[in-house]
Amino acid sequence: MNSSFFPSQLFRFLLGSIFLSFLSVGQAEERPNIIVFLADDLGYGDLACYGNSIIETPHLDALAKEGVLLTDCHSGGTVCSPSRASLLTGRTPYRTGFYTIAGPEGSHLRKQEITLAKLLKDDGYDTCFVGKWHLGKFSGQPDPGAHGFDHWFGTAVNAFDGPQDPGKFVLNGTPVEKTGKWYCDAIVEEAISWMNNRPDQKKPFFLFICSHEPHTPVHPPEKYSKRYENKLIDLKESEVSYGQVHRPLDRAIDSNKKYYYGTVTQLDDAFGRLMTAVEKQGQEDNSLVIFTSDNGPETPVTVEESENLWEDPIRDRCFGTPGPWRGMKRYVFEGGHRVPGIVRWPGKVKAGTLSTQLVNGTDWLPTACAAAGVEVPTDRTIDGIDALPALRGEDSQRPIPACWMFPVGYDSRKLASMSMRDGSSVLVGWFDSETTGKGNSAWVKAAKLDRFELFDLSIDRTQNNPLNEIRPQQFETLKGKMEALWSDIQSDAPDWTKS
Template identity: 55%
Template structure:
């Protein structure tokens, strides 16, 4: 049994930019921290977020024991940028992640991660699952992996490399190849992490665990006992009522695949349930902060590409994730691309059954965890997140840097999609970069382009982003446009400097 004594005290603290007295946890020892990051899990995919089809009893229970965030955001609209933001507290574009890991894009060794900071405060750290921030296999680039970024023990894959059902992929453990592992991805990482909790960790130290599932990213192929649960007329009826972020669905009939997506999320829920059972059975529940979230919004089937006659990807026909009633999905800077499920549990600190509408962003993990561990936030580099623990208590969170999300498309495929979204208090400004001239290189276009067309939405009155207020509130657009361009240029310059090394 964990003997850590937990004491709650009300302390007067100064929030960034504010003077509100807030309740903060005060303890003899810092908490264990466990982050479970799903891949492409939509804001509307869980029962506790209103999904009428998918069974997610364990995630729903986690929410009933803690807080369900209704304004939680990934740090990016696709996976590698989001993962970079989570670990560094920095907008991913500063770290060179305009898009996903590959070629000259990886998490540099001079980035300071939350794992390194917690490690320096006496935490034992472990990582499990999809890394997607550098190549784990030995190659000529010799990119830093989890062990170089602060994780004492790790087992993972570069990305989603597996060939089919019950083949979790080519794992590496502490830098050494494990080979293909028999089992579904979420089951493998949960079983391995549970074994570490029981048998391998130093029980005299607090721990930081970071688990990244493959599910429900493509390729999607759950055990049949899960998909069969959704092979029913009622599923068919409810799916026809499902919203998909105003994103067009394929003209071809893909309805036969919906049961596989729903089954995959159900399977992921069971895997999380087993991990929570292990944690609780070891007496670790009371002093462990558990956070469940996703790296971006749900994946879309091939629609824009299909309508332009450019290419098809039948694997994505199995994508039936939903952002609920939000606009956009994965890649979109609209809300559905980056607003994600966010559930946090810490008994005795976070009230059970709480619903919070305070914004928590992917860049906030590092500063929030620093505060809990008694570590200073790095001061030698720009940190875009803040200590946002108040969001877990449904209290006000004040920010000195707006939250910003970006998807760097430049071709005709996504011509209907903006590139940038920036949130400041109640308002979100949506921006389009000018069309890239034919023959202009991507880097040149990035360096020289600023947003030149805008939409404005009030996120309190209109979270679905249906009513563009840009013409009605030009003064707000002008002020936010100035901030967006300044922040965009600053981040872009820092990220592009890396690509010139």
């Protein structure tokens, strides 16, 4: 070693170390707050910024003007629980044991799953969950606190006890009554209170807020439904697409549409109050805000169903639309999982932009981790990817194809079982009838794909014109990919009867 140079080298090294230390501290302080607002059963075509000519959604429209609106955004599943599990774990829901909603065979979000909340909490974030959990019971199964949320408030499942009395909320494990408020109002109020009262306001935070609206029961305050009582609304509604699913033909339900439209506007107002609170805190410029939905819209369909589920009049107030796409909630066709997706992150995502890149519900975990500088788990399959490039309109590489499954338990509807995307092409598959309806774990472990249809969404949004014979090479290639992907998912899927 040349001793004459050592002092100067040491000085430069120490100076550089000090600089990097300050840089590291600065980066830590600049880590964004992450706010995910998940609506329930909100359709792709339900917001004004997505082309709805009836429903007023000024606050979400403003968010779109301040950030990026995604035209190819998807939930991770086609019903509530699977989508929520995907968002929190970055994994296709059947890998985590969500073959339908939480509950059958004791299914829940297992303790060994690593959630976004846990990752962020371990890296210095304050974490809060408010709203509809629907990933297991609050007693005897891992609750939000067990999955990384410092503070949590909400209901285990749907708020079926009524709009002004959503039943017993649970606050950090303790049941509490919350009367006199609609669901979205109660949870937004709790979220704002938590933000304002955090002990260390300098720490970044993760807020996951899951509304009940516009899930049934659909019963907004009268001031909202009254907005949509006029002949112009009647005329416009007659032009709305409902995913090629027939509305009930044996009874008149069109007078009910005002309740759904009013509920979406009510939800928009609640979201607006949350954003106002973020702005008042001075956190607007340092917050990554994601708004999306857990699946496509609910429909009072006339398809025969074994338990007469669809004859329940409570669904006669469901007037959500998937826009131009085929199918609705529970369908693996586009309308079942293509949902609104709006992201605002000042200085990182250009305001007033539109992205046509595919973003899936499994992507939100790796995306949030990338924004926060947190490592994604490497000891398990993570199906999602960092969507930050997609938010900027850039092409993204997706090693594992985005896919969606039709939930076990609704097999009598004879709908498609699985879909998988490859660019604008989508392959739809059906599981063999011999395994259909055998029950959750047994069905998942035994099911085989035995029929397929290939579509190209760039030329056929209706998904009514299969290309199997027109594109035989692509058909065979994607068929092989889907079979391999399904086999891999089956190997991960837990057997709840042995858990």
